[in-house]
Amino acid sequence: MDRVFCGRVAILGLGYIGLPTAVALATRGIEVVGVDVKPDIVAAVSRGEVPFIEPDLAVGVSGAVAMGRLTATTQTPEADAFIIAVPTPFNGDHSADLSFVKAAAEQIATKLRPGNIVVLESTSPPGTTEKVGQWIGALRPDLKLPGSGSNGADIFLAHCPERVLPGRIMIEIVTNDRVVGGITRQCAEQAASIYRVFAKGEILLTDAASAELAKLVENAYRDVNIAFANELSLIAEKLHIDVWEVIRLANRHPRVNILSPGPGVGGHCIPVDPWFIVSAAPEESPLIRTAREVNDRRPHHVAEQVVTKARRFVAPKVACLGLTFKANVDDIRESPAVEVAQLIASALPDTEVLASDPYVDSLPAELAASPKCRLVDTHEAVDEADIVVLLVEHEPFRALHKTRLAGKVVYDTRGAWR
Ligand SMILES: NC(=O)c1ccc[n+]([C@@H]2O[C@H](COP(=O)([O-])OP(=O)(O)OC[C@H]3O[C@@H](n4cnc5c(N)ncnc54)[C@H](O)[C@@H]3O)[C@@H](O)[C@H]2O)c1
Incomplete structure (x- = not known):
């Protein structure tokens, strides 16, 4: 029987991803502490309010707060599991800006106890989950990290990318299949136990780097297909042809599906x-x-x-x-x-x-x-x-x-x- 997590979870980042994840866990009985660096977000969530619009999220937050399952704070607490859901924008040269992830990892590092699970949900370049381990290790030389060569580890570290569609987050967070990539197999299994609390989709275990690249590939696939449609639009405009009509006709081919x-x-x-x-x-x-x-x-x-x-x-x-x-x-x-x-x-x-x-x-x-x-x-x-x-x-x-x-x-x- 697969293990289902039943401890206390701290979620760092109460945005479009962190807050729905907090609600998904809290409304199924898990004690969740939401952490955000912005005091106004923490204040809103503490009142049971949502600082942005997402269908069905408001009722979830107010219910979870009223039940006492969800609290919010600016201070990272001790917990059994930590989920990082902070932004990962890009720098001027298009490389990933991992400063938010690093800050979150360092906040967590000081609170970690043996047996804790750390999950990076933020979309990240391959190798980032491993870096999270290094950032933690730099502050906590006392902890044995996974993948460090020796057998056994004090903490479990994994990447579980989020693939929900804004506007349908509260549905898809439950129904989508989830990819859980561990630094080790045991890390993946431990992290998967958290998602078993609410996920109805299949949970697919893999290594951390494959999970990181799979998420990026999903969005690159969408982008390339949209670019194809946009290029068609330019071509049709030049030739004075209605692009929507062309796409409608082409999509009647059994193996064509132009966006x-x-x-x-x-x-x-x-x-x-x-x-x-x-x-x-x-x-x-x-x-x-x-x-x-x-x-x-x-x-x-x-x-x-x-x-x-x-x-x-x-x-x-x-x-x-x-x-x-x-x-x-x-x-x-x-x-x-x-x-x-x-x-x-x-x-x-x-x-x-x-x-x-x-x-x-x-x-x-x-x-x-x-x-x-x-x-x-x-x-x-x-x-x-x-x-x-x-x-x-x-x-x-x-x-x-x-x-x-x-x-x-x-x-x-x-x-x-x-
Ligand atoms: N929004 C989406 O639809 C979506 C979908 C899939 C994946 N993602 C990924 O999920 C991650 C989070 O995205 P989001 O849309 O939820 O971002 P968001 O900006 O809505 O929320 C992030 C929150 O993290 C907080 N934060 C920043 N640094 C922090 C820290 N050190 N400790 C605690 N809180 C901190 C911010 O104040 C903010 O409220 C990103 O990597 C994004 O690419 C987003």
């Missing part, structure tokens, strides 16, 4: 993770690098198209519908929609840019800096605009009545109004 073009690739994962592969093996990854470049170029292309359309007007107003990085979430991190609006605003300084997004209640800093950019209600944006640019296919935008768009120049970058 949708769009204004670019955003969020915390897909535009970031492929660079970790490129950085680890630059000579061997021209396709992955080119896909990144194709997708990064998209917001510029979309903005250029809008600027060209705007030339037909004297003092045109441009409505930019959608600011988040994808539909039906409130996350604007690395959002290509924000970049498009910003590029339009700076290319056309005398043009009013009317940004609208039902999930965003204040202009992102990049746009607030443009004096002619305003955040307005969707109907106001559409009614006032000469050019309507659909950047994110939020449900309310899809449902917009076509008559509202009559007489406007419409640029639907998502194919939502076809």
Whole structure:
């Protein structure tokens, strides 16, 4: 019978990944202490509130806090298991910025006792879990670390990447298959015991580096496929052919499944993770690098198209519908929609840019800096605009009545109004 964990868990990082994981464990009876460096996040979670929007998370947090299973603090406590879910952005040269992971590992190091489990959930380049061990070892020479050659170890160290889809996190955190890569087999088995508490998907045990690369490969695969669709969109535009029609027809082939073009690739994962592969093996990854470049170029292309359309007007107003990085979430991190609006605003300084997004209640800093950019209600944006640019296919935008768009120049970058 596979072991199921039943101790106390400390989760470092109460963001889009750490907080749902905390709820998944706490609502199944595990005592969870959430740790975050931001006091406002800790205060919100302590009140049973969620500092961002994710379906079904709010009810989970308030329930777990009310039951006394979930508490939050800025101080890393002692625990039986530690899960690291801190950000892993990239540096200017596209290498991974592991400073948050290192800080979390060092916070944990001082609290570790023999028998503890440490799981790195943050998306990381191959070798990072091993580095976590080295950072811990530097502060705790008294502990025997896994993989250090001698038999047995005082702590268990593993990587368990997260592959949930924002907007469906609370469902997928339970139903997805999980990859658990240990520094040793015993580490993987110990870490898997934590996920058995709530995971209904299969738990696949492997080594830490394979788990790290598998996660990066998943997102690089998505990125390359999106780049293909985006490149098709450019080709079709040049040839005056409707790309959506071409994709619809091509996808009727039994072994073809082309994704949708769009204004670019955003969020915390897909535009970031492929660079970790490129950085680890630059000579061997021209396709992955080119896909990144194709997708990064998209917001510029979309903005250029809008600027060209705007030339037909004297003092045109441009409505930019959608600011988040994808539909039906409130996350604007690395959002290509924000970049498009910003590029339009700076290319056309005398043009009013009317940004609208039902999930965003204040202009992102990049746009607030443009004096002619305003955040307005969707109907106001559409009614006032000469050019309507659909950047994110939020449900309310899809449902917009076509008559509202009559007489406007419409640029639907998502194919939502076809
Ligand atoms: N968001 C997603 O959909 C998603 C999906 C899969 C994987 N991931 C990966 O999961 C990791 C976390 O992503 P996220 O979206 O939850 O990030 P996030 O920014 O939403 O949350 C991270 C939290 O960690 C906190 N933090 C930073 N340093 C800390 C420290 N030393 N100790 C305690 N807390 C600290 C931050 O204040 C923040 O609240 C990243 O590696 C990301 O790539 C994210």
